[in-house]
Amino acid sequence: MTKKQTFAEAFAELEAITTWFEQADADLDEGLKKFERGLALATFCKDKLAEVEVKVDLLKKKFTEEE
Amino acid sequence: MQPVISVADYLELVNAALRTIPSENVVIEGEVAGFKVSHDTWVTFDLKDEKADALLPCFLHVSKLTVPIESGMRVHVAGYARVKEQWGKFSLNVTSVVPTGEGALAKAYQLVKVKLDAEGLFNVLRKRAIPRFPERIGLITSKEAAAYGDFMRILQNRWGGVTVVHASVHVQGQLAVPEILAAFAQFNAMSAGERPDVLVLTRGGGSLEDLHAFNDEQVARAVFSSHIPVVVGVGHERDESLCDFVADVRASTPSNAAERVVPDRGEMLRSITFSAERMASTFMHRIDRHRDRGERAMRAIDRFFSDIAAKLASAERFLASVDPANVLGRGYAIVRKGDVVVKDPATLAHGDALRVQLARGTIDADVRNGRVKSEKRKVEGQTSLL
Numbered sequence: 001m002t003k004k005q006t007f008a009e010a011f012a013e014l015e016a017i018t019t020w021f022e023q024a025d026a027d028l029d030e031g032l033k034k035f036e037r038g039l040a041l042a043t044f045c046k047d048k049l050a051e052v053e054v055k056v057d058l059l060k061k062k063f064t065e066e067e
Numbered sequence: 068m069q070p071v072i073s074v075a076d077y078l079e080l081v082n083a084a085l086r087t088i089p090s091e092n093v094v095i096e097g098e099v100a101g102f103k104v105s106h107d108t109w110v111t112f113d114l115k116d117e118k119a120d121a122l123l124p125c126f127l128h129v130s131k132l133t134v135p136i137e138s139g140m141r142v143h144v145a146g147y148a149r150v151k152e153q154w155g156k157f158s159l160n161v162t163s164v165v166p167t168g169e170g171a172l173a174k175a176y177q178l179v180k181v182k183l184d185a186e187g188l189f190n191v192l193r194k195r196a197i198p199r200f201p202e203r204i205g206l207i208t209s210k211e212a213a214a215y216g217d218f219m220r221i222l223q224n225r226w227g228g229v230t231v232v233h234a235s236v237h238v239q240g241q242l243a244v245p246e247i248l249a250a251f252a253q254f255n256a257m258s259a260g261e262r263p264d265v266l267v268l269t270r271g272g273g274s275l276e277d278l279h280a281f282n283d284e285q286v287a288r289a290v291f292s293s294h295i296p297v298v299v300g301v302g303h304e305r306d307e308s309l310c311d312f313v314a315d316v317r318a319s320t321p322s323n324a325a326e327r328v329v330p331d332r333g334e335m336l337r338s339i340t341f342s343a344e345r346m347a348s349t350f351m352h353r354i355d356r357h358r359d360r361g362e363r364a365m366r367a368i369d370r371f372f373s374d375i376a377a378k379l380a381s382a383e384r385f386l387a388s389v390d391p392a393n394v395l396g397r398g399y400a401i402v403r404k405g406d407v408v409v410k411d412p413a414t415l416a417h418g419d420a421l422r423v424q425l426a427r428g429t430i431d432a433d434v435r436n437g438r439v440k441s442e443k444r445k446v447e448g449q450t451s452l453l
Contacts, residue, residue, distance in 0.1 A: 007228070008200035011339070018342045021349040028354065035350050039370070042343040049332045049339075051228035054219070059205075059234040059253065061246075 007048040014041040075152060082149050090147040095123065095159075096167065102138040104129060112136070114144055114159070126151075127161035134284075135178035136164055140171040172275040179284050180309060188291045189312040195296040197265045197316055197328065203230045204328060205254045205263030205295065207247060210235040214271045214300075214321035221325035226332055232263055238270035243280035251289040265328055266295050268310060269321040272302020281308035290314055300324030369401060369408070395426040 017038040021031070072080075097114035100122075104110050110132060114123040125144060136142060146161040166175040183189065204222075208214050210233070222231070234250035237243040247268070254266055268290065270281065280286055281301055287309040290297050299310045300318030311317045318324035395401070401424040402409040409415065419434040 006200070006202060008198065008202075011200065011335075014339065014342050018346045021346045031350055031353055035346065035370075038346045039343065042339050045339045046336065048228060049336055052223070053227055054223050055230040056219075057230060057232045059232050059250070061234070061249070061253075 005044070007045060010041045010044045010048070014038055014045060017041070078150050078152050078155070085148045085150070088148060090145070094143045094145050096141070096143055097123065099136055099138050099140045099142055102136060110136075110161075111158075112138070114142070124156065124158040125161050125164075126158040127164065131161060131163065133163075134165055134175050135182070136166065137174065137178065140166050140174055141168045142171060143167045169275055172279070176275060176282050176309070179282065179287075180312070183284070183287055183309060183313070188287060195315045197296045197298060199330065201229060201264035201328060203232060203261075203263040205250075205266040206231050206233045207236055207250045207254075207266060207268045208233075208270055208321070209238045212238060212271055214238075214269045217321040218267065218269055218300075218325045221322045222329060225325065226329035229329065237280075239273070239277050239280060244283050244286055247280055247286050248289050251293055255294050263295055266293060266297045267300070267324050267328060268297060268314075269300040269318070269324050270302065271321065272306045278302070278306065278308050281310045284309075286310060287313045298324050298327055300327075395424065398426075400425050 017034050020034060021038075095114060097116055100113045100115050102110070102112040108129055110127045110129055112125050114125050116122070125146070127146070142164050144159065144161055145163045146159045148157065148159050150157050166172050187193070206215075206218065208218070215233075219231070222229075232254075234246075234253065236246035236250055238247075251266070254263060257263075268281075270278075275282070278301065281299075290299065290310050290313045296315040297313075298316040298318055299308070299314035300321050300323055301308045301311060303320060316327050318327045403422045403424070404415065404419055409421065415421075415434050417434055421432045421434060423430045423432055
């Protein structure tokens, strides 16, 4: 998994894999690959959830002299 | 002998005298009567005094009308008096006219609302979805306001790993409208990497006068034409503003705006766990049907077992212990007969050859007295978890 992957992308892919398992009846090799990928994605998403920090950037105003 | 001057010269004297009135220092309050727009350009009305029998003719260019005005409205007017030479008529050249008092403000509000509605600014079909997991949030509100604290607190309680880009603006008073407009312009002009995924315009509740910026036609249009989806949350549940109606998502309060913008991490954790479990269980069923497919599938079962066991033991250890090597490292073993993992001693007979996999290697063993001496408990224990 690349570092650039966002939570949104990972979660969407996890949902897609879950749906795949419910619908497709593909072979086990494919299933195993998807399963491993799914677990990795779940781990990644969980790790992301552990991030609690909200960063605040003050927008540098171009419009008033106030402050 | 008295000097003789022309009419024009005399009116010039009159106007010079009128200019000595310190008009810029006063605002005249009265009620609008006979409001009329000629040729879409010139606006005339009379400003009436409620108590005294007094009347002031007013005159202005239509571009000076920033808020809709109509007869019967109570207004504050600023301007300077002069006599128009061509007609010899005295009037007030109006530089600004704004409704005042709840009644007039309510009327002006209704007028703009009807106008914007007719133009389609409130159309539900144009409302855009906001991203489910925004990474950058543009927040337009006053740093001092309670709304800021409420929004940030709820945001932080629910979600993390996001950046809030805060445009600190006045949310009431004269600076509010230009600052809010500038903030929208600035966010929308940002490059793709900087630009927020969603904008939040919010403030606490208040009177119509307090909320004027959120009922301003220009601000409503800025919300409408923003390329970035906009969530608007004003005051208490009962408050409404024109920006609310234009917004892609209307939140009832600043706190509610935070709830609408980010998901709840507890819910997401449950959702992820649920997804992983569903995936695991459907995969398990499939493997059950292809039991003879060998070692790889078995490894997957092992992973699943350790996954479930760890999840039940502790949410934090959930997926960390998915790898069978970790399980073996804690002293467990996997017992196989041929390629099949042994789960039930009843499937074994005296003398069966077993292979016991430990963390650092394997040992071969035989079944004595139809009983397995090593680690069957664990396998059984896991099976029961299903």
